[in-house]
Amino acid sequence: GQNIDQPTEMTATEGAIVQINCTYQTSGFNGLFWYQQHAGEAPTFLSYNVLDGLEEKGRFSSFLSRSKGYSYLLLKELQMKDSASYLCAVRDSNYQLIWGAGTKLIIKP
């Protein structure tokens, strides 16, 4: 079956760096997305990876290894407003989006 795995919860300190991992097993691959979701709100897009390597956008970076079925989201210089859930989603060969359950990131001062 198709599966996306990411940690349920992570805790980090303000100003630090945190890496959120995502592993996937899907039938085909047409891109991997990371979204940020604050409680009760719609998700906001963070990044899209379709080729192997690192994509950097300001404080956020996303890495993809298709051969390993692995991605991570790296958040630098953490701020309190970064406390949210981070969702990993993969588009399979049928263009279906397979969603991870999300990682709740708690930032402590």
Next chain:
Amino acid sequence: GAVVSQHPSRVICKSGTSVKIECRSLDFQATTMFWYRQFPKKSLMLMATSNEGSKATYEQGVEKDKFLINHASLTLSTLTVTSAHPEDSSFYICSAISGQGLSGDKKLFFGSGTQLSVL
């Protein structure tokens, strides 16, 4: 865990026809559902917020008469793309909020999406 079912997963239609997409929360009641649109390699764009028993709230730039949303029950919201044209071809995703009450642990669950191709 909570499941959101979206149907159909893929639809191809002729220009000028209308297409209905269903979003169901299978094991929880969802007073609020969201509808998104996603273009290739682009971000997820929120189209509207659907509230059970009331009119949907549309985001700026989204045509209400073009994208009809009906949230008639606590488990079903539908999006109808009326008089579809090729520029409406896109990936449409719904999501639903589970959890009730002030102290409920509210989470957002997503459907698997619908790929619409208008010829």
